[in-house]
Amino acid sequence: MHLQRTLKKETGCFSIGLHTGRKINMKIKPAPADTGIVFVRKDLPDSAPIYARYDNVSDTTLATTIGFNGATVSTVEHLLSAFSGMGVDNALIELDSFEVPVMDGSALPFVNMLKEVGTHVQKKNKKMLIIKKQLSVSSGDSSAMFVPADTFKISYEIEFQHPVIGKQSFDMTFSDEAYEKEICAAQTFGFLKDLEFLQARGLALGGSLKNAIVLDDQKIINKEGQRMPLVFVRHKILDAIGDLFLLGMPIIGHFIAYKSGHRLNNLLLRELMSQPECWEIVTGTDRQTHQKLHHLQIPAFRTLDAVRV
Numbered sequence: 001m002h003l004q005r006t007l008k009k010e011t012g013c014f015s016i017g018l019h020t021g022r023k024i025n026m027k028i029k030p031a032p033a034d035t036g037i038v039f040v041r042k043d044l045p046d047s048a049p050i051y052a053r054y055d056n057v058s059d060t061t062l063a064t065t066i067g068f069n070g071a072t073v074s075t076v077e078h079l080l081s082a083f084s085g086m087g088v089d090n091a092l093i094e095l096d097s098f099e100v101p102v103m104d105g106s107a108l109p110f111v112n113m114l115k116e117v118g119t120h121v122q123k124k125n126k127k128m129l130i131i132k133k134q135l136s137v138s139s140g141d142s143s144a145m146f147v148p149a150d151t152f153k154i155s156y157e158i159e160f161q162h163p164v165i166g167k168q169s170f171d172m173t174f175s176d177e178a179y180e181k182e183i184c185a186a187q188t189f190g191f192l193k194d195l196e197f198l199q200a201r202g203l204a205l206g207g208s209l210k211n212a213i214v215l216d217d218q219k220i221i222n223k224e225g226q227r228m229p230l231v232f233v234r235h236k237i238l239d240a241i242g243d244l245f246l247l248g249m250p251i252i253g254h255f256i257a258y259k260s261g262h263r264l265n266n267l268l269l270r271e272l273m274s275q276p277e278c279w280e281i282v283t284g285t286d287r288q289t290h291q292k293l294h295h296l297q298i299p300a301f302r303t304l305d306a307v308r309v
Contacts, residue, residue, distance in 0.1 A: 002126050002284030006030040006090040008118040013109070015101035018063070018075055021205030024097040028113070031090040033124035036248055037083060039066070039073045043096045047071035052080060054246040054269040060262035062204075064243055074099040077262065078188075081242030082110035084250075085179035088119060089126060105187040105211035107238055111180060125284040131253025133278040137267045142259040144268045146278070149254035154240065156257045158233045162191075164220055168233035174241075183241070185227055186234035189213035192221065240265055247272075249281070 012027035031038065037052035050056060050068045058067035065074040079100050083091065085107065093100075103109040136145030152174040159167045172178055190212050198204040209222050213231065220226065228234065236257075243265035244251060257264075272278060 002128075004033045004089040004122040004124045004126050005087050005119045006033075006035075006122060007088065007114065008120045011113045011117045013101055013103070013113065015103055016206040016211070017097055017099045018102040018204060018206045018211070019099055020097065022097070024095060024099065024101045026101055027094040029092040029094070030120065031092045033090060033122040035090040035092070037080065037088075037091050037093070037245075039076070039093045039095060041071050041073065041096075041098070042094050044071050052076065052246055053248055054266060054273070057246065057266045060266055064239075064246075064262045064266070066246070072098055075102060076100055077239050077242030078103070078105075078107045079110050079242070080245040081238050082107040082114060082184065084241050084245040085176055085184055086111060086114045086119065087176055088114060090122070102206055102211045105213075106235070107184040107242075111184045127249045127281055127283050129247060129249055129251050129253075130280050130282060131251065131278065132280055133275075135268070135272055135275060135278045137264060137271050139264055139267075142261070142264055144255070144257045144260040144264045146251075146268065146272060147254045147256065149252070152251050153254040154237055154257075155254065156233055156237050156240065156260075158236055158259055160232070162215060163218060164215060165232050168230050170230055170233045170237060172237065179241070183234055183238050186231050186238050187211070187213050187227060188235055188239075189215065189232055192216045236260075244269065 007028060007030045010027060010029045014023055014025050017024045039050040039052065041047045048069050048071065050066055050071060050073055052066060056066045056068055057064060058072055059065040063075040064077045065072050066076055073095060131146045131148050134145060134147045136143060154174060155171045157169040172182060192214050195204060195207050195214060213226065214221050239262065240255065240257060240260065243262055244255065247269055
């Protein structure tokens with residue numbers, strides 16, 4: 001359970017990009033242990049690989065964009081969310097554009113792609129980060145924080161002045177089963193007036209009712225409506241799981257957010273890593289679980305065997 005994983009074999013898709021509205025060719029390939037998640041821009045043959053790391057985030061407007069030495073990849077959060085949900089630690093993603101295909105606006109197509117090829121267990125332990133002390137960031141009335149916990153938990157609350165959304169909250173204890181059942185199919189959402197504004201300026205050209213829940217001032221205009229109850233806050237959790245995966249390792253702690261988004265999620269990771277007294281990195285072994293967690297003064301995590309690295 002705590003060994004690293006990659007894909008058993010290559011998979012991929014050829015689908016629309018949210019911003020360009022053009023078809024993008026994406027290949028996801030297995031990668032050696034300790035590689036992490038790496039993006040390669042095949043349309044920029046001289047560009048360096050872009051590692052999916054919190055400190056490579058270059059923009060958080062409408063989506064999470066990562067970059068290195070001038071090359072960028074945008075809208076990475078849904079794919080990273082699927083990797084996190086399926087326990088994939090190492091993969092190489094090749095793209096012929098600057099963005100990950102939007103698919104249906106959720107992580108479900110990526111989850112299905114990963115399930116179809118399966119995952120391969122590698123002979124190297126995962127690293128995990130344990131939250132030792134509470135830490136928070138805020139902006140206006142939005143906030144995001146980590147508090148110690150015995151597993152990875154998420155509590156999220158949103159509030160929109162819209163009759164369909166209003167105030168929604170959702171709590172989950174993270175597992176691959178919970179992710180697949182409760183989170184991965186939740187589609188992104190937006191407002192018709194914003195979509196029209198962006199498309200008039202040559203942005204979000206691939207945005208449509210096929211890959212987003214679109215709302216006018218009063219209602220959802222998609223004929224099929226919502227896929228699931230509380231879909232709006234569930235999608236925010238989907239995004240957050242992808243954003244937090246940019247830490248490069250699983251988190252043992254409780255993520256609590258109120259009206260947070262890509263920018264605040266990334267700020268929380270940056271603040272976390274700047275305060276080493278708030279965390280400890282461990283690696284999976286078969287010994288010293290309870291001793292380690294007792295030292296950290298948090299409850300024992302039932303499947304975590306850890307030693308300090």
